[in-house]
Each structure stands twice: as structure tokens, then as C-alpha cells.
Amino acid sequence: MARTVTLGPQPISTTVLPDRYRSIFKFSAFNDMQSICFSTLYQNDINTVISSPTGSGKTVLFELAMLRTLVSKALGNFKIIYIAPTKSLCYERYQDWCARLAVLGMKCGFLTGDTSAEEVATVKQADVIITTPEKWDSTTRRWTDYDLLMTLVKLVLIDEVHILKDLRGATLEVVVSRMKYIAPHARFIALSATIPNAEDIAEWLGQNWNSRSMPAQLYTFGEEFRPVQLDIHVYGYPARTANTFQLDKLYDGKLPDILDAHFAQKPIIIFCPTRKSTVSTAKILAKTWMKSREAILACRMDPGRHFQDYELDELSKSGVAYHHAGLSLPDRVMVERMFLGRKILIICCTSTLSINLPAHLVVIRGTSAWIDGQVQEYTEFDMHQMMGRAGRPQFDTSGVAVIMTTRDKQSKYEQILCGQEVVESCLHNHLVEHLNAEVCLKTINDIESAKGWLRSTFLYVRMKKNPSHYDIGITGPSKTIEDSLDQLCTENIARLQISKIVETSDRNELVSTVYGRSMALFYIQFQTMLNFMNAGAGMSISDILTMLGKSSEFKNFRFKQGEKKFYKEINAGVGIRYPLKPVDIKDFEAKVSLIIQFTLGRMEFPVYDGSGKHVTQFHADKAIVWQHVQRLIRCIIDCKIQSIDGVSVRNALELARSLQAEIWDNSANGLLQIDGVGPATLRKFLNSNIQTFADLASMDTLGIESVLSLNKGRGMKYLQDVEKIPRFAVTMKTLGETRDTSSVKIAVQVAVKMLNKNVVKMYNRKLLTVGFLVELSNGELVEFRRAM
Numbered sequence: 001m002a003r004t005v006t007l008g009p010q011p012i013s014t015t016v017l018p019d020r021y022r023s024i025f026k027f028s029a030f031n032d033m034q035s036i037c038f039s040t041l042y043q044n045d046i047n048t049v050i051s052s053p054t055g056s057g058k059t060v061l062f063e064l065a066m067l068r069t070l071v072s073k074a075l076g077n078f079k080i081i082y083i084a085p086t087k088s089l090c091y092e093r094y095q096d097w098c099a100r101l102a103v104l105g106m107k108c109g110f111l112t113g114d115t116s117a118e119e120v121a122t123v124k125q126a127d128v129i130i131t132t133p134e135k136w137d138s139t140t141r142r143w144t145d146y147d148l149l150m151t152l153v154k155l156v157l158i159d160e161v162h163i164l165k166d167l168r169g170a171t172l173e174v175v176v177s178r179m180k181y182i183a184p185h186a187r188f189i190a191l192s193a194t195i196p197n198a199e200d201i202a203e204w205l206g207q208n209w210n211s212r213s214m215p216a217q218l219y220t221f222g223e224e225f226r227p228v229q230l231d232i233h234v235y236g237y238p239a240r241t242a243n244t245f246q247l248d249k250l251y252d253g254k255l256p257d258i259l260d261a262h263f264a265q266k267p268i269i270i271f272c273p274t275r276k277s278t279v280s281t282a283k284i285l286a287k288t289w290m291k292s293r294e295a296i297l298a299c300r301m302d303p304g305r306h307f308q309d310y311e312l313d314e315l316s317k318s319g320v321a322y323h324h325a326g327l328s329l330p331d332r333v334m335v336e337r338m339f340l341g342r343k344i345l346i347i348c349c350t351s352t353l354s355i356n357l358p359a360h361l362v363v364i365r366g367t368s369a370w371i372d373g374q375v376q377e378y379t380e381f382d383m384h385q386m387m388g389r390a391g392r393p394q395f396d397t398s399g400v401a402v403i404m405t406t407r408d409k410q411s412k413y414e415q416i417l418c419g420q421e422v423v424e425s426c427l428h429n430h431l432v433e434h435l436n437a438e439v440c441l442k443t444i445n446d447i448e449s450a451k452g453w454l455r456s457t458f459l460y461v462r463m464k465k466n467p468s469h470y471d472i473g474i475t476g477p478s479k480t481i482e483d484s485l486d487q488l489c490t491e492n493i494a495r496l497q498i499s500k501i502v503e504t505s506d507r508n509e510l511v512s513t514v515y516g517r518s519m520a521l522f523y524i525q526f527q528t529m530l531n532f533m534n535a536g537a538g539m540s541i542s543d544i545l546t547m548l549g550k551s552s553e554f555k556n557f558r559f560k561q562g563e564k565k566f567y568k569e570i571n572a573g574v575g576i577r578y579p580l581k582p583v584d585i586k587d588f589e590a591k592v593s594l595i596i597q598f599t600l601g602r603m604e605f606p607v608y609d610g611s612g613k614h615v616t617q618f619h620a621d622k623a624i625v626w627q628h629v630q631r632l633i634r635c636i637i638d639c640k641i642q643s644i645d646g647v648s649v650r651n652a653l654e655l656a657r658s659l660q661a662e663i664w665d666n667s668a669n670g671l672l673q674i675d676g677v678g679p680a681t682l683r684k685f686l687n688s689n690i691q692t693f694a695d696l697a698s699m700d701t702l703g704i705e706s707v708l709s710l711n712k713g714r715g716m717k718y719l720q721d722v723e724k725i726p727r728f729a730v731t732m733k734t735l736g737e738t739r740d741t742s743s744v745k746i747a748v749q750v751a752v753k754m755l756n757k758n759v760v761k762m763y764n765r766k767l768l769t770v771g772f773l774v775e776l777s778n779g780e781l782v783e784f785r786r787a788m
Contacts, residue, residue, distance in 0.1 A: 158189065363404065428488070
């Protein structure tokens with residue numbers, strides 16, 4: 001059912017839709033691509049794969065499929081899942097669809113890794129759930145908790161499905177394969193940039209639940225279907241080194257020639273690899289290239305100051321600005337607004353730039369960037385997202401995208417951008433973790449079901465066609481793909497069994513152990529899980545910090561140029577509880593430990609000549625650390641509960657509380673958790689011997705106002721805020737004891753009482769849980785319970 005389409009048919013008018021449905025579209029007729037797909041998406045229920053150029057109007061295709069679901073199902077009787085690679089793309093869809101689908105009575109919910117408990121509740125009421133592959137993987141790993149929700153899923157929309165070949169592609173692949181299992185009657189619509197093997201994705205999805213052996217309907221559209229033609233150029237330069245500093249100088253030197261060649265007196269966006277390079281490139285262009293174009297800028301800038309950032313304010317007067325996540329939100333918004341208003345001609349930015357911001361010329365200044373703590377090449381998805389800003393239909397009649405790279409990579413990017421790079425699977429690189437997750441879900445219970453599950457994946461489709469790519473031991477003419485499939489499953493299941501993550505039950509079925517369930521629930525990498533399971537008993541907080549830092553999740557963390565001195569200064573600070581030996585500040589585990597300790601100690605950054613340039617990168621690295629440590633510490637707690645290691649559990653719980661609050665437990669800084677309490681206010685409280693939440697809660701408003709020198713009535717806010725923080729008292733009494741020749745048994749009754757006037761069910765937008773631990777004097781764990 002594959003179809004390579006050429007231009008021809010008459011565009012379909014939106015009047016073919018009922019008035020109610022037509023109102024969500026801001027145009028009177030569908031474009032050629034949308035018209036060709038109309039009958040398949042709106043008048044049928046088969047799975048569909050569409051490969052089309054960026055900017056050709058693919059979002060409307062999703063909306064037609066959504067309308068088809070609304071025609072056949074009553075509101076409240078279905079769920080639509082939209083999966084996109086990034087939170088920014090999800091948020092763009094959420095904002096757009098919330099506004100436009102409201103007229104149909106459809107509610108949207110936004111589910112990402114940052115989603116709070118209230119948002120989860122909102123999502124349960126939503127008709128359209130917008131999420132990333134990682135968050136939907138996490139949710140569906142507990143799908144038995146959401147059984148009713150999963151039975152309501154009738155449509156799964158997969159945006160940018162070609163990311164299957166990127167690092168995050170394995171998660172998307174597993175999620176879609178799982179949805180085919182737990183929501184077998186759901187319809188799948190997958191959209192992709194131009195790729196040469198879209199038929200493989202169609203084969204993987206299948207036609208529908210009743211005809212999995214038949215491929216999905218496939219449409220492949222060429223560049224002629226792009227409403228605004230995009231002229232793409234890839235320039236490769238000879239590079240003597242891979243040093244990022246030298247490459248920055250090379251690209252900055254070539255940039256004026258590129259702008260001269262493609263400048264059309266229209267807006268320009270230049271994507272730079274780091275925050276620092278956005279500033280340096282903007283300065284170079286303001287001093288050189290823009291000076292020769294003063295006539296263009298004569299009436300652009302309004303007089304007066306516009307930005308909080310002084311350097312940005314000065315540069316903007318030349319019609320140039322920079323934009324990155326380290327700028328304040330008002331400055332970022334102002335840059336975007338002035339760019340749209342043609343007050344600024346050039347933005348030098350990182351990939352955090354608003355997706356909707358259009359330009360005539362987009363320049364990608366280098367194909368590598370600082371991502372997740374290391375230098376990485378942009379993915380194809382990243383490249384298409386950046387180039388997608390050029391020549392947007394509602395803003396321009398043409399667009400130009402320029403990619404600057406090294407000569408050895410030029411042909412690679414020419415292939416990618418012409419849609420000639422085959423999409424391969426990445427699942428084999430992470431198979432052991434995903435097999436464990438499926439054993440937990442009981443999708444897999446023996447080797448045969450493991451092979452059956454693997455046959456449902458995109459990996460299997462590509463293994464049959466390109467076995468040499470996967471390096472899975474296919475050798476000799478007699479070895480078949482099924483032999484390799486058997487070997488792949490057997491070896492990885494054996495690794496899980498040897499590690500005691502998976503075991504065989506009395507019924508001879510594969511089942512997850514406590515360790516396997518924790519590994520799946522908290523999304524832990526295999527090697528990290530082995531480290532946690534094999535850690536020694538009686539771990540101190542310092543030991544736990546070291547183990548956290550050694551997790552595989554941080555293995556790509558690196559010290560940037562000049563950062564070691566910065567972190568050595570942090571290590572010498574008085575707020576570091578567990579200082580490292582200076583000689584050890586060289587690897588990623590040291591960086592992770594110092595980021596955590598600096599944050600929990602509420603320390604101030606070192607001040608020396610050049611230290612300021614490392615602060616923004618520290619915040620970016622801290623965000624990455626905090627993405628992982630909450631899950632990692634909870635997994636450590638579970639592992640140590642299983643090994644009856646009371647000392648380690650107690651210390652891990654204390655560290656977990658500290659990480660949650662971003663402040664050391666039982667520290668003098670604890671009151672900083674209250675809104676409005678800064679360093680000066682804290683000093684006043686401590687000078688008056690007010691050190692804990694209980695101390696503050698016991699005061700009256702007059703006492704607080706006296707301590708803080710506040711006007712009458714202003715102290716009430718502090719009492720109201722401290723009342724929102726849960727406080728507990730624990731009491732215990734002995735009910736009796738029995739003795740024999742070898743032991744003493746004591747029965748006790750423990751009561752945990754909340755001291756707040758009103759019951760606190762949530763704290764920091766999360767459901768409140770209470771942990772109860774009983775430990776013997778020798779460190780053995782007697783009891784541990786969690787309560788909501």
C-alpha cells in the first residue's frame with residue numbers, strides 16, 4: 001500500500017467537513033499533500049505512515065485523524081496519545097491544540113518528565129494526552145495501574161518517527177511496540193521527514209489490529225510538496241583539529257561570506273553550539289558585518305534600554321542579539337518580540353529558541369553542540385527543527401538554510417538533508433533494560449515470548465534487511481535471522497538471570513525480582529543497577545554520593561575547558577560536607593558529587609578572574625544531574641531495603657529528602673525552603689534561636705514581626721507558609737515481650753501524628769509520602785514502610 005505521490009489533484013475545500021470541525025482550520029482549502037491524504041485519514045481507520053518534507057503542513061494530517069476518531073467515538077469514550085521527541089515540541093502542540101480543539105469540547109493534557117501530581121490528574125480527564133517517548137514509557141511501564149485509561153486509547157499519533165535512528169529512538173520503538181500490545185485496537189499515524197525506507201516503518205506498524213502482516217498505508221512526498229521552497233546549502237571546511245575553540249574561530253571567520261552570499265534584507269537566525277559562542281558570534285557580527293549595513297538599521301531600534309542584560313542591550317542597538325537559556329525570561333521574550341517586529345535583524349542562539357520564530361535565512365554554525373554535559377553531533381531531528389525556521393509559509397515566499405561543518409562530514413549531512421540516510425534501529429544497544437521492563441509487565445515470560453516480542457519491533461524489520469549493521473553474530477551461510485534472534489534473546493535474558501534481576505518461577509516462567517522491578521520502575525541502566533546491587537553494607541552519605549556519581553547515566557559528563565579550577569574552588573568551600581581530594585577532581589563522578597553538594601549547601605559561586613563564565617554551564621549541568629538523581633536515589637533505597645541494610649537505607653533516605661528539598665536535611669539553612677526567606681531573613685531567625693519549622697510554627701505574628709522588624713500584620717504570611725510544610729511526631733509504646741533461650745521478641749505500637757492544623761496531602765506539588773524505618777543497633781533493618 002505504498003504510494004509515492006506527484007502533484008496533480010485539485011485541493012480539497014474545508015467545506016467538505018461539518019461546520020463544527022471546519023472551525024479548527026484557519027484556511028479555506030487543504031494543500032496538495034493534505035488533500036491527497038484526506039480520504040485515508042478522515043474516511044478510514046487504517047494505520048498510516050506519511051514521509052514528507054519539513055514545513056509541508058503535516059500537523060493538519062494528525063488533526064484529520066483526530067476528527068475521524070471524534071466522528072466514530074463519543075467524547076469521554078476515547079483517548080488520543082500524541083508522542084513527540086522533545087518537551088518544547090510537545091508544549092507547542094499543547095498550546096496550539098488547547099486553543100483550537102476547545103470548540104470541539106476536546107481537552108488536552110501535557111505529560112512530561114516535569115509533570116506534577118495535579119497535572120497527572122488533569123491528564124486523566126484529557127481527551128488528547130501530549131507526551132514524550134520517555135514519559136510515556138515510564139507511564140506504560142505501570143500500565144496495569146492505568147488499565148482503564150489504556151483501554152480508552154483509540155489513536156496514537158507519532159511525530160518525527162524518523163528519530164528511531166537517534167539515541168532516544170529505542171525508547172520510542174519500545175513504546176510503540178508496547179502500545180500495539182496493550183491497546184491492540186488503537187490506530188497509529190506516524191509522520192516523518194523525507195527518508196528512503198519509510199516502507200519499513202509501515203511494515204512495522206502493520207495495517208491495523210486485524211491485519212498486522214499487511215503494511216500500513218504509506219505516502220511518500222517529495223520536495224515539490226513544500227509550500228515554501230527551501231534552498232539548502234552544506235559548506236564543508238578543512239579542519240586541522242576537532243578542538244571546539246579552533247572550530248569556533250574557523251566558522252566565525254567564514255560566517256560573513258555566507259551572510260553576504262545569502263542575505264536578502266530579511267531576518268537571520270544563526271544557531272551556535274554553546275551559550276558562550278552565541279555571545280561571541282553576535283559581537284563579531286555587530287562589529288564587522290552589520291557596520292556596513294547601517295542604512296538598513298537606521299529606523300530599527302527604539303531609543304532607551306530594552307534588556308536587563310547589559311551586553312545584550314548594547315548589541316541590540318546594532319540590530320544583533322543573542323538568545324539562550326541562561327538569559328532571563330523577560331530578555332528572551334523581548335529578543336523574540338523585537339525579532340518578529342524587525343527591530344533586530346540577526347539572532348545568534350542555541351536550540352532553546354522558540355520553535356515558532358521564523359526567519360528567511362537559517363545558519364547552523366557547526367554540526368556539534370554541548371548537549372547533556374558533552375560535545376555531541378546534532379541529530380537529524382535537531383537539524384530539521386532548526387532548518388524549519390527558514391521560509392515559514394505564513395511569513396515568507398522562500399527560505400535558505402545553510403549548514404557549516406567540517407569537510408569530512410559534508411557528504412554525511414548532504415545525505416541526511418536529501419532524505420537519503422536509511423533509518424536503522426537503536427534498540428539492540430539498550431535491549432537488556434527493555435527486556436527487563438517487558439518481563440516486569442508480563443509481556444515476556446519465557447524465551448519464546450521474548451522472541452515473539454522482538455518480532456514486533458522495528459529492530460526485527462531492519463535485522464531482516466540489513467543484518468550486518470547490527471553486529472549480532474550472523475556468520476556463515478547456514479545461520480538464519482531466527483538463529484540470531486534466538487541468540488540475542490537468550491544471551492540478554494541470561495545476563496538478567498545471572499545478575500538476579502530476573503529469575504525463573506516455580507511454574508518455569510520468567511519473573512522480575514525486587515531488583516528488576518526497581519530497575520524498570522526507576523528507569524535504571526543495567527550497569528548502574530549492578531553497581532547498586534553489589535554496593536557494600538553500612539554506606540555513609542559520602543559513599544552514596546560517590547556511587548551516584550559513578551552511575552552510567554552520567555558517563556558522558558565531562559569537564560569543559562577551565563572548569564577544573566572552578567570545581568576545585570567549590571570543593572574548598574565551607575559548604576562542602578564531603579570534600580574530595582584535589583587530585584580526584586578530574587572525572588565525571590567528581591563533577592556530579594560537587595554539583596549535588598554545592599546545591600544542597602546553598603553555597604555561593606567562587607569569585608576569581610574568569611569564574612563567571614562557568615556559572616551558566618553549572619546551571620545547565622545541574623539540571624541534567626537533577627533529571628537522574630531523584631530516580632537513582634530511590635532505586636538505591638529499594639536495593640538496600642532488600643538487603644536489610646538499615647544504615648544504608650537511613651542515610652539514603654536522608655539524602656533523598658535533601659535532594660527533594662535541594663538543601664541538606666537538618667541543616668541551619670532549612671528555613672530557606674519557606675517562600676520569602678532569604679539569607680538576611682534567615683540570619684535574623686537564627687540570631688533569635690528560631691532554627692526549625694517547629695520553632696517558627698510555635699510563634700505568633702507579633703513575635704515574627706518583632707524578630708524581622710516588620711509592619712503589623714506582615715508576620716502572618718510566614719505562619720501560613722510554615723503551615724503548608726508537613727510536620728510529624730512519632731510515639732512508641734511497648735505492648736509486651738516474650739523470651740526463649742535464644743531470642744527476645746518485643747511487640748511495640750508506633751503512632752505517627754501530623755502536627756499541622758490542617759492535613760497536608762501535597763508538598764511542592766507532589767503527593768506526600770511518609771517513610772517509617774526500624775533499625776537495630778547493629779545496623780540491621782527490621783521494618784520499613786511507606787504510607788501516603
